[in-house]
Amino acid sequence: MPPLGNFVVQPSPKAARSLVLIGAGSGVTPLMAMLKAVLREEPQSHVLLIYGNRNEDSVIFQQQLDALEAGSRGRLQVEHVYSQPLHATAPHQHTGRVNRTTLLRILEQRHQFPAPQAEYYICGPDGLMTETQAALELLNVPTSRVHRESFVAAADTAEASATHGDVLAGTDDGPVTSRKVTIQYEGSEYVVDVPTGKTILDAALDEDIDLPYSCQAGLCTACRGKCLSGKVHLDEREGLSDAELAKGYVLTCVAHPLTADVVIEID
Known part of the structure; x- marks a missing residue:
């Protein structure tokens, strides 16, 4: 399903920015469209995807992500977070959930993504967005640089609110x-x-x-x-x-x- 509201990235060939995309499960779907567009149309921009799943077998778009990262010349970095990994974690893999502790650790390791200057796009369940917001507040990220989207069908939005x-x-x-x-x-x-x-x-x-x-x-x-x-x-x-x-x-x-x-x- 398409992202709702202002949860979009407008690519610009002259842009040179850092984007941090944070999602879990099927919430990665709109984020995939964003990172593909930025990698294709913004040769000076960098993207960090932090992606949470239950284990290695539940990762959506695994082959596409591997291919995009391999061909990005360092402009795309993918950090996987597994709550119940099937195997010992490798580099750029983390055990646990996408919470504020995990996010702070990953972001502190990625110095080319300065927290206050990067743009953040968060898509997933409410728990993930709450934890991400808490982490970004600790890093003094301006709210104007944080974009959120619940992965909820448009027809259910009014009912959910009520x-x-x-x-x-x-x-x-x-x-x-x-x-x-x-x-x-x-x-x-x-x-x-x-x-x-x-x-x-x-x-x-x-x-x-x-x-x-x-x-x-x-x-x-x-x-x-x-x-x-x-x-x-x-x-x-x-x-x-x-x-x-x-x-x-x-x-x-x-x-x-x-x-x-x-x-x-x-x-």
């Missing part, structure tokens, strides 16, 4: 800042505290619960589970059929609890 208003709705005891979600997986049961604005998957991973996932954009269905009770909002529904939705299936990477009694069973 529903998240419900998530933020207060109770007699004050505003709701989080909700408990029970997750049943591989014979174990976990109770996860899901803060407002975070997905169920992000909250579970923050507590080191090893749940299945891949794209983190609601497209691949690797994180599919069944909602046994309670109500859940999905930022993205394209990965599920109408029949699956009717049966209560959800994708934890784009799911937010709307009630305090959510129970999700993951096969």
